[in-house]
Amino acid sequence: MKRLKRKKHNAGVEVNGERSVTREPDCGRKQKLAEIPQALNSDPVDIETLRRAAASKGGLLTDELRRKVWPKLLSINVYDLPHKPGRDVRDNHKDYSQVVLDVRRSMKRFPKGMPAAERAILQEQLIDIILVVLKCNPQLHYYQGYHDVAVTLLLVVGERMAIAMLHTLSKYHLRDFMDPTMDSTKHILNYLMPILEQVDTELHDFMIRSEVGTIFALSWLITWYGHVLPEFKHTLRLYDFFLASHPLMPIYLAAAIVLHREKEVKQTECDMAMVHHLLSRIPQDLPYELLIGQSQELFDQYPPSLLAKRAALQSRKSQSISTFKAFQLSTLHQRPDSVLQRLTKAQDSTTSRHASRHSGLEAALPRDRGQLWGKGNRMVKMAVWGLSATLGAAVFAVAQTAMDWGPEVLLQLF
Amino acid sequence: MAERGSTGEFSGSLTSSTLPPPRTRIFKIIVIGDSGVGKTCLTYRFCAGKFPEKTEATIGVDFRERLVEIDGENIKIQLWDTAGQERFRKSMVQHYYRNVHAVVFVYDVTNAASFRSLPAWIEECKQHALGTEVPRILVGNKCDLQDSIQVGTDVAQQFADAHSMPLFETSAKNPNSQGDGSCGNSDHVEAIFMTVAHKLKSQKPLVLSQPPGGSPGTINLSRGRDDSGDGGRGWGCSSC
């Protein structure tokens, strides 16, 4: 991959640290472990540092850090999370049966050792969090694969935070995939070949001749690779990266993966079936850190605007792309949690809930949000406590997250 | 597709590529139907010989293939397992309708809605120039769930007749003993796809090169599949 002079782009994922970090990985880790809490405690939160940590080698390192940093990357106030969905969230939803069908088939996404009963609880939560977000946003349409995103969030941050994150992602990063049709998604996929063309014309031409199309990368894109990676830790690493990046970044990673397999591709029979077959299967041993670095380089060298110009991609408007700037701006003025906790509490007692406390979530919610999310809350609460006594881990994990945040959050969780 | 495949310098992943073996013809079959009817399970069973423990939602299109021998000829059967959710059909799956040799429509015998969707799927195929001239079959899956059947054989057979397709009722999960076990001991799913392959092989103009060897009409399922004795009738399996 040839290198052009790298320019900083507003995606904010500058490829720093590569020099030092690659040589002394431990050093990078230690440095991150110190940097991240510092960034979290800055006022306003040092979002640039958090983004850089999420994108650079090793990502956010631990789930504990993920639970703290992921919400910040999406500008979510952890002291003002949506309530647990009530039973009625499942009533009369047009996507209900599709969601159930997909979630019931999603066993592979859960840790291997997890007891079936525990997984079953999480699967029920998964159905609920998907439906509650869809219900709050009638303009969003469920797609098969959305559940792969939701499950990744659920497993890391727990039910209520997962709702908040899924909600924001659906309005921004995943927005194009949630149109009534997949036309916008196809449009996003159309960025793939122009990237390849810039870097390796021969490979590009080969793929064009094979008529392979880009559907092999469809599940990569719309699930952020959650659907195709056998190892959850790799999925998490990529989620760190994508949460800190431009919504088109999954396409740049797709390009990096195809380029990485260039030899294999060229040696395959130049035939749609063969090339599709080869590419749609992700090899076990992909060097993710390397590929992440390369996708960032590709992004910097061939930003979407440039590709759009060259490949006549402008004709269609992508909501994810066009709202990205605004989204990024909204992340710039977050208060640290210590302040948020105070403010949120104070605000709760003085002003109405409709006061816009933070940008994303609140603004888009219907007025009866509290009602919608609150109903049946107590029932669920009791059920969860009952289960936690016998089942432990899943619920405990959530509770632990909450412990990190203090009793306030714990109270909100149940 | 088939043209390129069969004239190819080498033939793909299944054979090693030093010298082209006697050219392998490729039959490309697309499998469509509502989400959850069992398309992935059926194609997996045919290609891997067993019911998958865990399937997942198919996103876009999955591809499976298997090399079979029919009347002494090696044939590669390519199955394109498509996503059932409607939104994928329109703009995504399109691409894969091209150069298809046969279509397998699948519904779930325990789900009436999946049966009611069939006209839409058939229409969809027509729009991609896959009309009656292309071999098409209808498969009612999940026959093992005898207690929850919503689509009777009669009504399915009528529908199949009206669209001049053969009907097969089967189970990807348990294709050997359906209901009362009338289907004998052969792998029924395999028989279904092999039947399509035979049909394709017997169709002269379909794929280039050597004239088809098998005598048209004879269902001679290789690999001893015809040993259950009810050869031609077995796949009807009107028991369920």
Ligand SMILES: Nc1nc2c(ncn2[C@@H]2O[C@H](COP(=O)(O)OP(=O)(O)OP(=O)(O)O)[C@@H](O)[C@H]2O)c(=O)[nH]1
């Ligand atoms: N009992 C029974 N269950 C089956 C059979 N075939 C499939 N299933 C189940 O039905 C569900 C759906 O099967 P899939 O093969 O994933 O369905 P699909 O048609 O590929 O669905 P999409 O990929 O969403 O379009 C799975 O839970 C399977 O285990 C069958 O013959 N008998």
Ligand SMILES: [Mg+2]
């Ligand atoms: Mg499937």
